[in-house]
Amino acid sequence: MEILQLRSTAAHVWTAAKEFIRLHHRENPEAGDPYDRLAVVWKEIEETGTYRHTPQELVHGARVAWRNSNRCIGRLYWNSLRVRDHRDLTGADDIAAQCAEHLREATNDGRVRPTITVFAPDTPDRPGPVIWNEQLIRYAGYGPEHGMQGDPRNRGFTEGVRRLGWPGGPGTPFDVLPLVVQGCDDKPRWFELPPDAVLEVPIEHPEGDHWRDLGLRWHAVPAISNMCLEIGGVRYSAAPFNGWYMGTEIGARNLGDTDRYNLLPTVARRLGLDTSSDRTLWKDRSLVELNRAVLHSFDRDGVTITDHHTESRRFLTHLDREEQKGRTVGADWSWIVPPISGSATPVFHRTYDTTESSPAYVQSPEAQARAQGTDLV
Template identity: 65%
Template structure:
C-alpha cells in the first residue's frame, strides 16, 4: 500500500515506543502511564496520535540506531532533528528542504540532520519528494546511445524532463526536486546553486586525474525512505550523515550502472587492461578512492575512510551491547566494498533483527525515484 495515505497506527507498536522512550528518558514531565492513556485516548477519538517534540527527536535518532545497513551509527545521538510537521504547501516544503541542506552542509563540516514532515491524516495525504536523494546528478543517453552522467538516474531524469525540466545535458547536472502534496500534481523546484557544495576530484600523485573533470556533492541526504515511529509513518523525512569515501569511490563513480569509470581511470594510469590477472580493476579502484579522500580533505569537507569507520562501528557495537541492546546489521552493507577482508567488521556475524523505530523503502517510493511510475498525482 501507499504509506503517504492515512493508516491507523498499530496500538501495540505505539505503546511499545512510548514505553521505550520513557525507559531511556525516565525523567519526563508526563508520567508513563499518563502518556499511555493520552495516546490510547487519541487513538480512540481520532484514529491517530501526535508525537511530542521529545518523542519525535528520540524516535528519529533510534531509527538511525536501528538501521541495519548503516555503518556510521556510532553518532546516532548527535542527529539533529528538524520538526517540519507544520509545512503544508509545496513552497513551505521546498523551503524546509533548502534549510536542511544549509544546516547539513555547514560550510563543509557536515552535520547529521533529519527533517521530519507531516504524516498522513484521515483528511490529508502526506507530502512526498520523488527524488531518492535531495541532491542527485542527472543521467542521459546521447543520440548514439552513449550514457552521459549518472546512469542510475536516467529514468528519473526522463520523468522530470516530461514534467518540464530543461536538461543541460552534462555529466554532473543537479536534478530538480519533485515535490507532491495533497491533491496537487507533482511540482518541480530547483535547488539554489549556493546550497550544493561540490568537491572537484584530484589525485595527490597523478596530476592528470584532475583532467577528468570529476566531482561529487558533499551531502548524501536520502529522501525517499519512510520513517516509522511508534506506528506513525512519516513518508517524507530526508536524512543525512557524511560520506564514507568508498560510497563515492567504490560505488557511485565505478559501478557499471552508475559512472563506470574504472576503465577510464585505468587508461589514465597507464595500466595493462588486457588481462584480469593484472588486477587493473583493483589498482584503479584504490587510486580512485585515494582521489576521493584526498579531494574532500583538501577542500575541508568532512568524509571518513572505511578502515576508520569499521573500527568505529565495532565501538558502537560494544557500547550498545553494554546497554543490553541488540544491534541489527546487514553484513553485505556493513562490510565495505573495498578491502573488506582487512577491515575488522568482516570477520564476524551480526544480528538480523528488524527493530522499531526504523526507516523503510516502499515499492511506490522506489518506483518514483526510478522514474517508473506514471507522471501525475
C-alpha cells in the same frame, strides 16, 4: 467494512504507540512515568485513528530509527542527529524550500552534520507529502538522444522530470537534478535547488594531474529522501536525512560501478596500467587510486568524509556500547562490509543479528517506481 478497517488500523497504531512510548520513557527517565502519556495517546487514537508525537518523542524516535538502521555502518553517533521539526508543512513550495535549508544547515561550510527534517505525517484521512527523489542531491542521467551523459542510475527519473517540464541542465556528467515534491492533495512538481544549497567537491588525484581534465566532482551531503520514518505507528513519508559520506560510497560505487559512472577503465588508462587481463589486477589498482582521490579531495576542501577502515572500527565501538546497555544491534553483513578491502576491516570477520527493530527508516512500496520517474507526467 470501513468501520472494522478503521478499528483494525487504530488497534495497530495503539500497539505500536505503546511500545514506543514505553521505550521513550525507559530511555529518558526525566520524561517520568509513561502512564499519563499513554492515556493521552489512547484518547487521541480513539478519536482520530492516530496521534501526534511530542517534540521530545519525535527527536528520540528519529535518533533511535538511525540506531536501528541495519544497513548503516555509521551509527556510532546516532544520538547526535539534529532533528528539524516541520510537521506543520504540507505544501510542495514550503517543503522544497525547507529541503534546501536542510542542505545548507547539514553542509555547515563542509563540516557536515547528521540532520533530518520531518514533514507532515500520514493520517487516516490524508497521506502525507512525498519527495520523489532518491536523494536530495542526485545527478541527471541522459539517454542516447543526449549523448549518454551523467549517471545511468537516474536516467528514468531524469526523463520523468523532463516530462514535468524541467528543461534539463547544461548537459555535463554532473547536472544537479531538481527536487520533485508532491504536497498533500497535490500533484508532483519540480523545484531547482539553489546553488548555495549544493556543495560539490572537485575530485583530483593526490599525486598528479591524471584525470583533472575529466572534471570529476561529487556533492558533499548524502541526504536520503525516499524512505519513510516510522515511529510508534505513525509514518512520516517525507523525512529526508543525512550523515556524511564514507569514501567508498563515492569512489567504489557511484564513480566505479559499471552501471554508474564506470570510471575504472578511464582511471587505468590515465595511470598507464595493463588492462589486457583481469589478472593484472588493473581494476583493483584503479579502484584504490580512485578512492584515494576522493578522500584526498574532500580533505583538501575541508569537507567531512570518513574512510572504510576508520568507520569499521567505529562500528565495533558502537556494538560494544550498545551491548553494554543491554541492546541488540541488528546489521546486514552485505551492507556493513565495505565494497573494497572487506577482509582487511574488522567488520568482515563477524556475523550479525538481522532482526529489524522499530522505530525505523523503511522503504515505501512506491519508492522504486518514483526513483525511476514512473508516473511523472
